[in-house]
Amino acid sequence: MIRFNFKALSACALSTALAATVSTVLLPMTPAVAQVRVLPDFTDLVEQVGPSVVNIRTLEKISPRSAPGGQFDPDMLEFFRRFGLPIPNIPNGPRQSPPPGHGQQPNQEEQPRGVGSGFILTSDGMIMTNAHVVDGADEVIVTLTDKREFKAKIIGADKRSDVAVVKIEATGLPAVKVGDVSRLKVGEWVMAIGSPFGLENSVTAGIVSAKQRDTGDYLPFIQTDVAINPGNSGGPLINMRGEVVGINSQIYSRSGGSMGISFSIPMDEAVRVSEQLRATGRVTRGRIGVQIEQVTKEVAETNGLGTPYGALVRGVETGGPADKAGVEAGDIIIKFDGKKVEKSSDLPRMVGGTKPGVKSNLTVFRRGASKDLTVTIAEIEAEKTAAKTPEKTPKESxxxxxxxxxxxxxxxxxxxxxxxxxxxxxxxxxxxxxxxxxxxxxxxxxxxxxxxxxxxxxxxxxxxxxxxxxxxxxxxxxxxxxxxxxxxxx
Structure with missing residues (x-):
């Protein structure tokens, strides 16, 4: 026990002694303070990856009579051209007559279509971007951070994954490092570099909000809160190791601008697509000829599956790969090549990533029991139009x-x-x-x-x-x- 001679202590000394005593007694009972992490500094990452990010401008050859620019006065057109912005198309808008002194326009002229971003994949000029950035472009202009401009050739574009590869004639370029998406964690800091609204080399940062976000048939997107705006499309999503883990592709927005929800194509998926584009200029995907939907609790219970998982087969194409393999409407596909199908959207990705002609194993759940089937993967093609069956006189039922x-x-x-x-x-x-x-x-x-x-x-x-x-x-x-x-x- 600690004792004090209160008569010998002044008020100040007494206060100090009591504080020390209380501190001594209470200190062991104070809970541990959570570790505080310093906010990241992105300056080194920008210096490291910035030179690998490019600005992409696309041009379209159009007739002056059909040009949307014919609806605006020349000063307004010059504003859009100067800042690299796409010229709005207002079909029913008022047309302005050319002012005096403006000569006859040529039969065709190049008009800016839009602005996007990209990044250097290889030192010899292969550049990755979004398919929607270059879709419909007659000419693609790539600008490097050192202000050099190149006309790019479109090697290939895949609309389903929204991945495109273009090529410029240059060597010794600073290529990006591709990261391992499987190591990416929710809550991890990431950074984006691009050209929002034509403002080149703009840097934004945030965290990974979710992985495996289903917004497309063939891609599980990375969701982040990084500020992404029109013009960022095709730019890289970069982790804190300076590696590219995704391609910025989509945003959720009610205003057209950033609302804190953006989506990026995982780099492992993008690389697989780019390899096919570089090899053949197109992407080949597998198909088995089924229509599927999510397995609900009711469907799982009525079929005796228990836990709802897998892909419910709603339709089977007559004569298609699945039909030949013995798949029936009402089956629940629970495994593909030994891998569990957690949800219906998993199956198109698994099948689509399989080379046509390959024989794969399907495990289906049918009337209370599992059954293994062998299916030969076919190449994706346009869906057939359903034939109409003749009508008959109805019977009372x-x-x-x-x-x-x-x-x-x-x-x-x-x-x-x-x-x-x-x-x-x-x-x-x-x-x-x-x-x-x-x-x-x-x-x-x-x-x-x-x-x-x-x-x-x-x-x-x-x-x-x-x-x-x-x-x-x-x-x-x-x-x-x-x-x-x-x-x-x-």
Whole structure:
């Protein structure tokens, strides 16, 4: 115990002694102070990566009569040209007559289309940018940080991934270092360099907000809060090691400017695309011929899957790779080449990244059991137009009417044409059936995993169902067998 002679202590000394005593007693009970990190300094990164970032201007050859610039006076046109801004197109706007002294314009003239960014991928002049930056351009001008300008050749552009590669004739250029996207963490500091609104070499910074953000069919985007604006497109997203981990591609905005949500193409995906563009000028992707959607809790429960995951097959292309492999509408694809399909958007990326002609393994969940199938990957092509099935006289069906359906039996000729053994045709769909996506001309093949042979058979199957639960429907539309779920009480 600590004792004091209060008579011998002055007020000041007493106060000091008490403070020391309290400090001594309470100090061990004070919680540990959280480690404070100093905010990052980006100056070294800018010096390191800045020379590898380029400004990209695109030009378009247009006729003066159809030029959008014909709607503005020459001073306004000069403003847009001087600052490298795209000239607004107002088809119904008032046209200005050329002022006196302006001579006859040539048959064609080059007008600025837009401004974007890019970065040097190789020292011999390969430059990566967005496909939408160079799309439709007749001429591409690349400006380096040392103010040298080059006319660039478009090597290839892929609209699906929004990646493009252009080439300038130069050597000894400062190429970027490509980073490992798998090491990127949410909350990590990142930096962007680009030309927002034509303002070259603008630097902005922020953190990674999310990874694997689904905003496209073939790419899981990196989401950040880095300020990205029009003109930043195609520029690099850089980590604190000075490595490029993404290509700035999209923003979420209600105003056209930055609102703190931006998306970048992961560099590993971009490199794979660029390698194909540099080799062949185009990107080849795989397909298996299925229509898919997310597996909901209801679908998982009605199929006995339990936890909702995988990709629900809503439709199978007749004669397509999946059809030949034995995939059926209503199957849930849970694995592709041994890799788990967590969500439906995973499957197009897995299949699309597989070379056409390769045999891959599919694991499907069908009627309570898993089944392995082998599918030969085909090359992506335009979807076929569904054929229309002939209409038939409807038959009375109370159960069908309760679902919003008018049905009729199929003739033997129609069954032969569609290469099916049974089914009933939809003559009209409303209510619950319409909400489920059914429409006139569809052919219902099964209900609740039970094959339908006729309207009478449909009536019997539906009569035995629990109307408080959703029921799955397998149907045919044109060349596609498809799958949906009807809810009696939405």
């Amino acid at each position: 109370k159960m069908a009417q309760a679902m919003g359906l008018e049905l009729s039996d199929l003739t033997d000729a129609v069954k032969k044409e569609l290469k099916i053994k049974g089914g009933v045709q939809v003559n009209a769909a409303s209510g619950a059936a319409a909400r489920a996506g059914l429409r006139q001309g569809d052919v219902i093949l099964s209900v609740a995993n039970v094959a339908v042979a006729s309207v009478a058979g449909f009536e019997k199957i539906v009569a035995d169902l629990d109307k408080s639960k959703p029921v799955n429907i397998l149907y045919r539309r044109g060349d596609w067998a498809q799958y949906t779920v009807i809810r009696f009480n939405p």
